[in-house]
Amino acid sequence: MVRQARSEATRSKIITSAVELFNEIGYPATGLGDIIDRAEMTKGALYYHFESKESLATAIIEEGSARLSEAFRSITSSSAPALETIIHGVFVVADLMSTDQIARSGMQLLRAFGEFNDAAARTYGGWTAEMTECTRQAIDEGDLRGDLDAQAVGETIVGSMLGAELLANATTAGADVLQYVAQTWKVLLPAIVSQESSSYFDEFLAREALRHSAETVAD
Amino acid sequence: MTEQLDRRADTTRLQILRAASRQFARKSYSLVSLDDILADAEVTKGAMYFHFRSKHALASAIIEHRAAAGRASVDQLLARKLSGLETLIDISYLVAVEDIGDESARAGLNLLESIGRTDGLQGDIHGQWVTAFAAIARKAIRDGDLIADRDSDGIARLLVSMYLGLRQTSNLAEPERFLRDLEKLWVLVLPGFVKPERIDYLNQFIKRRTAVAMKRATPL
Numbered sequence: 223m224v225r226q227a228r229s230e231a232t233r234s235k236i237i238t239s240a241v242e243l244f245n246e247i248g249y250p251a252t253g254l255g256d257i258i259d260r261a262e263m264t265k266g267a268l269y270y271h272f273e274s275k276e277s278l279a280t281a282i283i284e285e286g287s288a289r290l291s292e293a294f295r296s297i298t299s300s301s302a303p304a305l306e307t308i309i310h311g312v313f314v315v316a317d318l319m320s321t322d323q324i325a326r327s328g329m330q331l332l333r334a335f336g337e338f339n340d341a342a343a344r345t346y347g348g349w350t351a352e353m354t355e356c357t358r359q360a361i362d363e364g365d366l367r368g369d370l371d372a373q374a375v376g377e378t379i380v381g382s383m384l385g386a387e388l389l390a391n392a393t394t395a396g397a398d399v400l401q402y403v404a405q406t407w408k409v410l411l412p413a414i415v416s417q418e419s420s421s422y423f424d425e426f427l428a429r430e431a432l433r434h435s436a437e438t439v440a441d
Numbered sequence: 442m443t444e445q446l447d448r449r450a451d452t453t454r455l456q457i458l459r460a461a462s463r464q465f466a467r468k469s470y471s472l473v474s475l476d477d478i479l480a481d482a483e484v485t486k487g488a489m490y491f492h493f494r495s496k497h498a499l500a501s502a503i504i505e506h507r508a509a510a511g512r513a514s515v516d517q518l519l520a521r522k523l524s525g526l527e528t529l530i531d532i533s534y535l536v537a538v539e540d541i542g543d544e545s546a547r548a549g550l551n552l553l554e555s556i557g558r559t560d561g562l563q564g565d566i567h568g569q570w571v572t573a574f575a576a577i578a579r580k581a582i583r584d585g586d587l588i589a590d591r592d593s594d595g596i597a598r599l600l601v602s603m604y605l606g607l608r609q610t611s612n613l614a615e616p617e618r619f620l621r622d623l624e625k626l627w628v629l630v631l632p633g634f635v636k637p638e639r640i641d642y643l644n645q646f647i648k649r650r651t652a653v654a655m656k657r658a659t660p661l
């Protein structure tokens with residue numbers, strides 16, 4: 223029992239150190255030796271948990287995307303209408319991407335590995351499936367237009383939000399990702415929201431964007 | 442070994458609480474007899490007295506149990522980081538849906554009315570609600586939805602009273618009517634503390650919550 227807890231602590235220490243280094247000098251420039259130094263560990267301890275730098279990266283992708291999925295799910299499992307939870311959920315996830323080191327590093331690795339890594343394919347696939355399901359519900363509830371293809375909308379939302387995060391990272395080191403997300407929604411929503419719900423969602427989005435910019439000032 | 446015994450005792454305790462909730466959700470405190478509960482829970486009188494000294498002790502345990510569950514749901518809602526006022530509205534609908542369809546929620550609130558008044562439990566639990574709601578109302582003031590000089594404790598007390606009163610004047614056995622009455626109350630009280638320019642949006646927010654709650658609420 224004690225040994226298991228210690229081993230878990232070692233593993234997470236390695237992950238934290240790797241994430242720090244990947245964030246500081248990037249994945250390609252980071253050697254396993256650097257990680258061992260940073261974590262103040264023996265080579266044996268590292269190899270006990272991870273057989274290669276790539277398996278370490280896979281673990282970070284999995285851990286990071288699990289955190290993001292969990293945050294999204296905690297919002298969408300609420301009793302609110304589906305489109306409200308989709309919009310709010312995306313803001314919460316985007317916020318986590320810029321504040322949670324492991325989530326952030328996971329996203330970067332996800333992009334770096336993309337098609338070459340099973341964990342990456344699984345993650346993207348899982349997100350689109352979940353978003354498609356939420357979209358279908360929002361169509362049923364009448365907030366999204368009835369003639370839309372749920373799958374296409376789900377993919378478009380995930381794609382454009384990932385793009386917004388990428389753009390924010392490339393231009394401002396992720397600082398105002400929420401602003402990019404708000405902008406993306408502003409363009410996307412009128413294309414998919416039903417006529418009856420459109421003025422409500424204009425306001426909903428404005429409040430959401432305002433709240434997130436206020437939070438960064440207030441907290 | 443003791444761990445196993447503990448677990449069995451916990452199961453029995455839960456079984457009794459569940460059976461008692463079923464009874465108290467449907468009948469008033471004085472009309473429920475311990476024998477009804479024993480028969481429903483399928484436990485012996487001895488087992489029952491091992492866990493609860495009296496009907497009153499059992500009823501207090503249901504109230505406490507429910508209050509803890511309520512606090513957990515509110516924490517979960519707060520973690521969603523909606524605006525303060527939206528959170529308050531969501532809490533009221535969450536409580537209503539559980540009150541309509543969940544035995545332990547219904548029993549907890551029924552008992553709070555009947556036995557809570559005499560032994561101080563009511564004061565405690567209503568006090569906890571008022572404190573929690575007042576904190577959220579202060580957030581709503583910071584969010585800019587509420588008129589700044591309104592008294593957050595007063596708003597919190599009004600909202601708690603509004604819900605407890607609604608339980609008396611409306612009918613939990615008719616979910617549609619109960620939820621529509623809840624909506625009407627919200628629409629009536631909002632102008633008392635919400636900035637005029639925010640009211641249209643919030644009225645719509647409330648209507649949308651009513652629609653979702655109607656789909657989710659199933660009567661006991």
